[in-house]
Amino acid sequence: MHDQSEETSAIVELVLDYSRRRILADNIPLDKAMTAPELVRLAGNAISEEGLGARRALGLFEHVLAPACISVDHPGFVSFIPAAPTKASIAFDLVVSASAIYGGSWMEGSGAIHAENEVLAFLAAEFGLPPEAGGVFVQGGTVGNLSALVAARHHARATRKARGLAQPDEWVILSGESTHSSVASAAAVMDVRVVRVPADSEGRLSGPGVELALQEHKDSVFAVVATAGSTNLGIVDDIASIAALKDEHEFWLHVDGAYGLAAILVPEMRATFEGVGRADSVIVDPHKWLFAPFDACALIYRDPAAARAAHRQSASYLDPLNEAEDWNPSDLSFQLTRRPRGLPLWFSLATYGVAEYRRSIAASLDLARAIADEIETRPSLRLIRRPDLSVVAFERIGWAADDYARWSAALLDDQRAFVMPSAHEGAPILRFAVLNPRTSVELLVAILDTID
Ligand SMILES: Cc1ncc(COP(=O)(O)O)c(C=O)c1O
Numbered sequence: 001m002h003d004q005s006e007e008t009s010a011i012v013e014l015v016l017d018y019s020r021r022r023i024l025a026d027n028i029p030l031d032k033a034m035t036a037p038e039l040v041r042l043a044g045n046a047i048s049e050e051g052l053g054a055r056r057a058l059g060l061f062e063h064v065l066a067p068a069c070i071s072v073d074h075p076g077f078v079s080f081i082p083a084a085p086t087k088a089s090i091a092f093d094l095v096v097s098a099s100a101i102y103g104g105s106w107m108e109g110s111g112a113i114h115a116e117n118e119v120l121a122f123l124a125a126e127f128g129l130p131p132e133a134g135g136v137f138v139q140g141g142t143v144g145n146l147s148a149l150v151a152a153r154h155h156a157r158a159t160r161k162a163r164g165l166a167q168p169d170e171w172v173i174l175s176g177e178s179t180h181s182s183v184a185s186a187a188a189v190m191d192v193r194v195v196r197v198p199a200d201s202e203g204r205l206s207g208p209g210v211e212l213a214l215q216e217h218k219d220s221v222f223a224v225v226a227t228a229g230s231t232n233l234g235i236v237d238d239i240a241s242i243a244a245l246k247d248e249h250e251f252w253l254h255v256d257g258a259y260g261l262a263a264i265l266v267p268e269m270r271a272t273f274e275g276v277g278r279a280d281s282v283i284v285d286p287h288k289w290l291f292a293p294f295d296a297c298a299l300i301y302r303d304p305a306a307a308r309a310a311h312r313q314s315a316s317y318l319d320p321l322n323e324a325e326d327w328n329p330s331d332l333s334f335q336l337t338r339r340p341r342g343l344p345l346w347f348s349l350a351t352y353g354v355a356e357y358r359r360s361i362a363a364s365l366d367l368a369r370a371i372a373d374e375i376e377t378r379p380s381l382r383l384i385r386r387p388d389l390s391v392v393a394f395e396r397i398g399w400a401a402d403d404y405a406r407w408s409a410a411l412l413d414d415q416r417a418f419v420m421p422s423a424h425e426g427a428p429i430l431r432f433a434v435l436n437p438r439t440s441v442e443l444l445v446a447i448l449d450t451i452d
Contacts, residue, residue: 128277207241229260
């Protein structure tokens with residue numbers, strides 16, 4: 001299994017050939033889930049004492065398993081938050097796997113970590129964070145939010161202890177009405193309470209609401225989470241007015257920009273995200289709108305030392321790494337072993353240049369506005385709100401949840417597109433999450449034409 005031989009060469013050739021075909025295919029199928037009994041019947045048992053051999057195993061993947069997975073990079077995939085990795089980033093993901101690099105410590109992975117840090121420094125500068133800011137690529141926004149909030153609480157505890165103050169009976173996170181579910185999940189893991197601050201008239205978390213909550217919950221509050229692009233509607237909180245509260249109140253500001261903060265790369269959008277530069281921690285997911293493959297979240301701290309104090313693991317076999325005082329990415333999040341998952345983005349940025357990214361993100365924003373305009377011309381449809389970013393949410397007047405579900409299933413059965421219904425204020429809606437540069441206005445109009 002580990003030697004260079006005719007057999008291992010043939011396996012590598014087979015796999016690279018499949019990868020080449022998939023990466024360069026022009027018309028990838030959308031595909032859809034099969035039922036578990038169907039998969040049992042079609043896939044059978046691949047795992048046996050003797051093994052199937054690479055040709056048969058890959059055939060099983062290509063002809064049975066892969067078609068039972070929706071292609072998230074299909075132009076018609078506009079559900080949830082799609083992924084649309086660049087060709088360079090996908091290809092380089094193979095290189096990352098081939099290179100067997102441990103990305104947790106500088107001693108083992110300095111070259112890869114240097115490159116990842118270059119990307120993090122580039123993003124930090126775009127966000128307006130100071131040059132000392134730094135971080136780590138973690139698996140996804142959920143792990144990024146958890147890691148940031150663990151660092152925030154550790155910092156609050158340590159600060160109170162250093163000042164000789166008692167610790168509060170409970171710790172509180174202030175969040176908004178459209179904060180991502182992963183924050184509640186992190187809070188459950190940390191055994192802290194989430195207080196949802198009512199939105200302002202534009203549906204955003206903003207300074208006045210946060211200030212009232214800070215007055216009510218006082219020292220219990222260790223973090224405020226602002227969202228730079230909510231998942232369901234793409235709403236960007238009023239980060240500037242929340243950040244301004246730091247002049248009077250002490251709290252850790254965490255900005256969850258997993259989906260939307262990539263849009264700050266578009267110069268005309270900078271004002272939308274004003275205040276991000278005052279954050280204590282920020283996340284953005286390259287596997288969303290920065291066109292990298294699953295799975296990667298850039299987690300950046302204003303003061304990486306605060307994260308290190310919370311996350312560094314100590315063990316007799318690890319302590320030599322800690323004594324070296326190197327930049328060890330594992331010190332900055334809730335994980336130890338890690339692949340250098342920032343490298344596909346590094347390679348893609350290095351290959352194409354940042355300007356291409358700015359253009360592609362701007363194109364999604366234009367497309368979202370264009371399809372919102374189109375929706376507003378159709379009497380049977382109602383736009384929920386003008387898109388702040390690239391999520392376009394709307395309702396089909398008169399439809400109930402069943403109608404949406406039937407329509408969505410038929411669209412997928414016909415292999416035209418994947419548009420999952422969602423909900424807003426208790427009522428079902430549809431949403432297009434537009435970030436794939438290959439999603440066209442014609443395709444979205446054709447989808448709208450199927451709604452009668
Ligand atoms: C705003 C926001 N935060 C956090 C997450 C969680 O990210 P992940 O799915 O990468 O864990 C998402 C996912 O869509 C998101 O949109």
